[in-house]
Amino acid sequence: MNESSDIDIALIFSDAEKLAAARNALYETPPLTELWPCDLVFFTVTEYQRKLERGGLCELVSSEGILLHGRWP
Numbered sequence: 775m776n777e778s779s780d781i782d783i784a785l786i787f788s789d790a791e792k793l794a795a796a797r798n799a800l801y802e803t804p805p806l807t808e809l810w811p812c813d814l815v816f817f818t819v820t821e822y823q824r825k826l827e828r829g830g831l832c833e834l835v836s837s838e839g840i841l842l843h844g845r846w847p
Contacts, residue, residue, distance in 0.1 A: 781812045784835045786822050793818055 787793040793816050800814065815831065826832040 782815065783812060784815045784817060784822075784831075784839065786817045786819055788819055790818055 785793075785796065787796060797816055817825070817832070822832055822835075826836055
């Protein structure tokens with residue numbers, strides 16, 4: 775990461791209902807600061823696993839991401 779980087783956070787939920795609730799709650803709250811940009815990407819477990827097989831962002835999350843909190847195996 776360098777000074778021109780932002781942070782990308784992949785949020786992976788067990789189902790679409792939990793994903794929608796979290797997305798709505800997060801976007802109702804304005805960002806604390808614009809000094810540290812952050813992109814949020816939302817997936818269900820099923821969607822993430824399907825996209826992981828194709829590579830792209832999910833593969834990058836899997837190979838280079840840092841698990842901050844997890845419950846799914």
